[in-house]
Amino acid sequence: MGANRKVLILPGDGIGPEVMRQVRRAMDWGMRKRGLGFDVSEGLVGGIAYDTTGSPFPEATQEAALASDAVLFGAVGGPKWDNLDFALKPERGLLGLRKGLELFANLRPAICFPALAGASTLKTELVSGLDIMIVRELTGGIYFGEPRGIETLPDGSRRGVNTEVYTTAEIRRVAAVAFELARKRGKRVHSVEKANVMESGVLWREEVQKLRDERFTDIELHHMYADNAAMQLVRQPKQFDVIVTTNLFGDILSDVAAMLTGSLGMLPSASLGAPDPSGFRRGLYEPVHGSAPDIAGKDLANPLASLLSYAMMLRYSFDQGAEAELIEKAIERVLAGGMRTADIMQPGMARVSTRVMGDAVLRELEKLA
Numbered sequence: 143m144g145a146n147r148k149v150l151i152l153p154g155d156g157i158g159p160e161v162m163r164q165v166r167r168a169m170d171w172g173m174r175k176r177g178l179g180f181d182v183s184e185g186l187v188g189g190i191a192y193d194t195t196g197s198p199f200p201e202a203t204q205e206a207a208l209a210s211d212a213v214l215f216g217a218v219g220g221p222k223w224d225n226l227d228f229a230l231k232p233e234r235g236l237l238g239l240r241k242g243l244e245l246f247a248n249l250r251p252a253i254c255f256p257a258l259a260g261a262s263t264l265k266t267e268l269v270s271g272l273d274i275m276i277v278r279e280l281t282g283g284i285y286f287g288e289p290r291g292i293e294t295l296p297d298g299s300r301r302g303v304n305t306e307v308y309t310t311a312e313i314r315r316v317a318a319v320a321f322e323l324a325r326k327r328g329k330r331v332h333s334v335e336k337a338n339v340m341e342s343g344v345l346w347r348e349e350v351q352k353l354r355d356e357r358f359t360d361i362e363l364h365h366m367y368a369d370n371a372a373m374q375l376v377r378q379p380k381q382f383d384v385i386v387t388t389n390l391f392g393d394i395l396s397d398v399a400a401m402l403t404g405s406l407g408m409l410p411s412a413s414l415g416a417p418d419p420s421g422f423r424r425g426l427y428e429p430v431h432g433s434a435p436d437i438a439g440k441d442l443a444n445p446l447a448s449l450l451s452y453a454m455m456l457r458y459s460f461d462q463g464a465e466a467e468l469i470e471k472a473i474e475r476v477l478a479g480g481m482r483t484a485d486i487m488q489p490g491m492a493r494v495s496t497r498v499m500g501d502a503v504l505r506e507l508e509k510l511a
């Protein structure tokens with residue numbers, strides 16, 4: 143892997159610290175046994191950062207993130223911080239990282255592990271073998287558009303405003319990521335918007351089509367309205383290969399897709415920036431599940447989404463596909479062996495804690511290596 147890669151771990155709030163502890167163990171194992179070279183440091187983000195420093199995204203964390211090759215992120219938020227001002231909410235830390243590092247392409251795979259097909263709320267035959275990649279635009283759209291805010295009108299009533307806005311360049315760069323991924327998969331992309339009611343959706347559709355016709359004629363492109371996409375995801379999810387969509391629709395559709403797989407606790411994600419001249423992309427890797435404050439600190443959380451996020455880091459930031467597969471295979475074996483954290487518990491399986499799940503993955507890694 144060449145010189146040591148700088149990795150910043152931001153455990154955050156809720157179950158973040160306990161799942162990231164298991165990632166740390168897998169990284170240590172990789173350094174000891176697989177010759178991986180990381181310079182690992184930890185930082186504060188989210189509610190814990192607010193409690194400690196007064197900001198959910200302290201300057202020291204911003205600087206450390208900018209100086210690192212990849213960020214491994216746990217989760218942020220919790221009821222304790224729900225009533226804070228928008229600018230101080232734990233979520234600002236996450237949004238600040240995405241925006242500050244210009245991580246515009248959010249990859250959210252929805253893969254149904256064979257051993258877990260029965261845990262989905264959908265019929266097994268609809269989801270078993272499911273393998274969808276959702277590419278969500280992450281630094282634009284209504285999350286960041288101006289104008290935004292809440293204003294008081296002359297009559298004393300109030301008006302809340304957010305703006306959905308996309309430029310050609312923003313659409314093309316995220317669509318290119320989707321097409322390139324599709325090329326290595328099923329060569330099929332569904333582009334999702336609401337071109338029937340939104341001008342930004344019309345532009346989205348036109349630009350994605352143009353890019354396809356210019357550079358990706360080997361890819362089959364379909365356009366779909368977001369409401370229909372939500373329905374199709376639960377009706378016939380296996381029709382999808384890669385989905386590319388806006389920030390807000392991607393937020394919603396990726397939660398739907400997550401549920402298809404049997405557990406939110408299983409899903410990793412990668413957020414990638416533009417490649418530098420050497421082809422290196424900065425990335426942030428995080429489980430799709432949130433901070434789950436109700437089970438925080440109880441050793442109940444599922445660490446697999448974080449471990450799978452670490453595998454994505456190995457693959458997408460450091461070009462270590464074989465090492466990523468090792469982690470994925472170890473997890474598959476642990477699941478096949480019947481171990482389950484509470485969130486994916488099924489009849490007849492062995493219910494285990496966060497730490498025991500981590501132990502089991504390390505054990506499988508030892509066997510596979």
Ligand code: IPM
Nearest residue numbers: 219233236237393396430432
């Ligand atoms: C997600 C989350 C975030 C989002 C929140 C925590 C700001 O729901 O990553 O999907 O809306 O993007």
Ligand code: MG
Nearest residue numbers: 393394396397
């Ligand atoms: Mg979300």
